[in-house]
Amino acid sequence: MKFLLxxxxxxxxxxxxxxxxxxxxxxxxNWESLKQHETPEWFLNAKFGIYFHxxxxxxxxHETEWYSILMYAKNHPIRKYHEETYGTLDTFGYKxxxxxxxxxQFNASEWAExxxxxxxxxxxxxxxxxxxxxxxxxxxxxxxxxxxxxxIDVVGEMEKAVRNQNMKFLITYHRHWLxxxxxxxxxxVDAGNPKYSGLYGPYVPEGSFVMATGNYPNPPKxxxxxxxxxxxxxxxxxxxxxxxxxxxxxDIIEEQYRKQFLANFYNNGQKWNKDVVCxxxxxxxxxxxxxxxxxxxxxxxxxxxxxxxxxSVDWKAWCNxxxxxxxxxxxxxxxxxxxxxxxxxxxxxxxxxxxxxxxAEVKQRLLEIGDWLAINGEAIYNTRPWKIYGEGPQxxxxxxxxxxxxxxAVAEDIRFTTNxxxxxxxxxxxxxxKMIIKSFATKEGILTQNITRVSLLGSTxxxxxxxxESGLEVTLPEExxxxxxxxxxxxxx
Numbered sequence: 029m030k031f032l033l034x035x036x037x038x039x040x041x042x043x044x045x046x047x048x049x050x051x052x053x054x055x056x057x058n059w060e061s062l063k064q065h066e067t068p069e070w071f072l073n074a075k076f077g078i079y080f081h082x083x084x085x086x087x088x089x090h091e092t093e094w095y096s097i098l099m100y101a102k103n104h105p106i107r108k109y110h111e112e113t114y115g116t117l118d119t120f121g122y123k124x125x126x127x128x129x130x131x132x133q134f135n136a137s138e139w140a141e142x143x144x145x146x147x148x149x150x151x152x153x154x155x156x157x158x159x160x161x162x163x164x165x166x167x168x169x170x171x172x173x174x175x176x177x178x179x180i181d182v183v184g185e186m187e188k189a190v191r192n193q194n195m196k197f198l199i200t201y202h203r204h205w206l207x208x209x210x211x212x213x214x215x216x217v218d219a220g221n222p223k224y225s226g227l228y229g230p231y232v233p234e235g236s237f238v239m240a241t242g243n244y245p246n247p248p249k250x251x252x253x254x255x256x257x258x259x260x261x262x263x264x265x266x267x268x269x270x271x272x273x274x275x276x277x278x279d280i281i282e283e284q285y286r287k288q289f290l291a292n293f294y295n296n297g298q299k300w301n302k303d304v305v306c307x308x309x310x311x312x313x314x315x316x317x318x319x320x321x322x323x324x325x326x327x328x329x330x331x332x333x334x335x336x337x338x339x340s341v342d343w344k345a346w347c348n349x350x351x352x353x354x355x356x357x358x359x360x361x362x363x364x365x366x367x368x369x370x371x372x373x374x375x376x377x378x379x380x381x382x383x384x385x386x387x388a389e390v391k392q393r394l395l396e397i398g399d400w401l402a403i404n405g406e407a408i409y410n411t412r413p414w415k416i417y418g419e420g421p422q423x424x425x426x427x428x429x430x431x432x433x434x435x436x437a438v439a440e441d442i443r444f445t446t447n448x449x450x451x452x453x454x455x456x457x458x459x460x461x462k463m464i465i466k467s468f469a470t471k472e473g474i475l476t477q478n479i480t481r482v483s484l485l486g487s488t489x490x491x492x493x494x495x496x497e498s499g500l501e502v503t504l505p506e507e508x509x510x511x512x513x514x515x516x517x518x519x520x521x
Contacts, residue, residue: 055294057287059314065294067319067334068303070196071271073410074149075368076401077375078394079200079273079338080139081154081346083161084125084177086382088113093347096122096159100211100219101239121218122159122210123227126171131178134384140189142386146394147401148376149409150271152198153186155263158205158275160227164266168259171227178384187267196270198375199263203256204278207248208237244280253285260289268300273321273338273375276309276428290317307336310428321375324431326363328424330370330417337367339431340377341390348379354389357396361512362437362456364397366424368408369417369443369454400512403486407452407515411445415474418443419467420456439463449477451518452485453500458508463516468500475500477520485515 055061085093090109092098098106100117107117114120143151156162162172164183174181183199190197210219210228213236219228229252236246263269272293278286290306290313297304306313307321322337340346341360343353364374378394380386401408420441425433437456442465445452453465468475475495482493482502486509493502502516 052298053294055291057284057291059287059317062287062290062294062317063314065317068305070149070303071305071319071373072334072412074196075373075408075411076148076364077150077196077198077271077373078143078146078148078378079152079154079198079375080378080380081157081340082131082182082380082384083154083157083159083163083347084122084129085157085159086347086380087125087128089348089350089382091349092345093157096157097209097239100214100217117217117219121224123218123224126161126177129177129382131173131180131182131382131384134178134180134182134380136182136185136189137192139380139386140186140193140195142391142394143190144193144195146398147405148195150196150198150375151186151190151193152200152269152271153182155183155199155201156259157202158209160203160206160209160229162259164263166259166262168255168262169226183263183267187269197267198271198273199267199269200273200275201260201263202275203259204281205275207252207280208232208244208246242277248280253282256281257285257289261292264293264296268296268302269304270302271305271307273307273336274309274312276312276323278308278312279310286313322428324429325427326367326424326431326434327370327372328426330413331372333371335372336375337372338375338377339363340379341393342379343432345379346377348381348387352379352387352389354393357393357400358512359436360393360397361400362441363431364408365443365454365456365513366418366422366437368411369413369445371413396511400510403510404454404513404515406447406450407445407454407485407517411447411452414444414446414451416444416467419465422456442467449520451520453516453518455514455516458514459504463502463504463514464499465502465516466499468495469498470495471497479518480521481519483517483519484509485517486510 053064081093085095088095098104099110101107153163162169165174165181166172187197206229212219212228212231213234214220233246237244293304293306306318308318309321320335324339326337341354367374378390422437422441439455439457439459441456443454455463482491487505489505491502
């Protein structure tokens with residue numbers, strides 16, 4: 029109880045001016061108070077961010093960022109691979125990848141410059157993954173990237189570099205997954221040695237995490253919750269992030285600690301004179317208290333509330349692996365356009381190598397996205413959803429990790445965004461003949477304002493167009509203005 033009283037006291041702040049001179053709210057750790065927080069305008073305008081999974085799991089570069097748990101799973105192919113490659117788990121455990129995580133080519137300024145060129149408006153690192161290794165200069169654990177591995181304050185260096193590029197700074201936090209992640213009950217492997225509990229987490233009985241169901245039959249004790257919150261407080265104190273993103277399964281953390289974190293973050297935002305954003309998955313936070321985030325998924329329809337989706341540049345993994353299957357730039361851009369048309373934003377994960385090098389194929393895709401946004405960005409940034417999100421044959425399957433169920437879009441798939449008296453209609457492929465927007469047909473009655481001009485972003489050609497019973501028919505120029513989705517700009521009365 030003493031711990032809780034101490035933590036609750038953190039919410040008391042001296043009055044100060046908030047961003048744009050808004051009224052200061054003393055957020056309290058209850059949902060009613062936390063729901064007063066409004067999603068900042070900068071997030072509504074930003075639409076696109078970038079982060080990265082980079083840690084000791086990048087060293088084996090084999091199949092998945094879940095290597096750290098699967099290497100201990102009996103009879104799993106990754107355990108077999110690990111033992112054949114590195115040795116048995118009593119002699120070479122996950123901790124032994126840390127000295128191999130060198131990061132000698134890591135350059136925060138170059139990374140942030142690349143993210144800016146890609147068109148990102150917010151960016152940052154995975155501060156701590158499920159593996160328990162802190163990527164910042166932590167005073168709470170020796171198992172961090174300054175004392176071990178690359179000997180770099182990754183969070184700190186990225187914070188400076190991202191802000192130097194005039195982007196908002198993001199951190200992601202996955203520590204709640206650490207509980208029962210490793211077999212700390214198994215004394216035949218290094219994870220069962222209390223000497224390494226600072227990395228592998230507290231002792232838990234066998235069967236405390238049932239991977240097949242994602243259930244935790246033995247929930248964590250108070251100490252784990254306190255450590256979860258204390259590291260977040262340290263991250264806030266040291267780096268003042270504009271945005272904190274959480275992975276799912278945060279419901280393993282007792283609700284009082286989740287509410288306390290959110291009160292701390294929102295109150296800190298006012299103290300820092302910043303509009304801050306927190307995201308959550310499923311029902312890990314109360315609806316309206318933070319921004320809902322999806323994983324490898326999107327909405328099938330436009331939503332009245334802002335939302336986020338996170339996805340990886342690689343279909344297979346969130347970290348660098350030796351046999352990646354990268355998404356095409358076309359797919360990544362179409363995904364962004366579709367999400368934005370439905371009141372969402374995209375957080376794209378990239379996959380640096382253990383030495384700090386960003387793979388050439390990943391760089392290429394980021395720069396191609398940036399080239400597209402340089403031409404079409406006005407149809408994305410600062411926009412809002414229109415009356416309908418769009419039209420076309422593409423049907424989106426919703427649900428956690430569902431993106432691979434969705435087929436590529438075609439030219440008849442058109443998405444709408446709006447900004448003031450500008451309406452944008454973005455075709456997700458180049459039409460073979462005229463571009464026809466059926467939703468604007470006179471019989472539909474959806475378009476209630478007259479169009480005064482139609483232009484194609486990136487093109488100087490004057491376009492022939494007319495509205496008929498079939499829709500808005502636009503004759504496009506012979507030369508494409510860009511390589512991917514194509515945005516018409518409709519100026520309305």
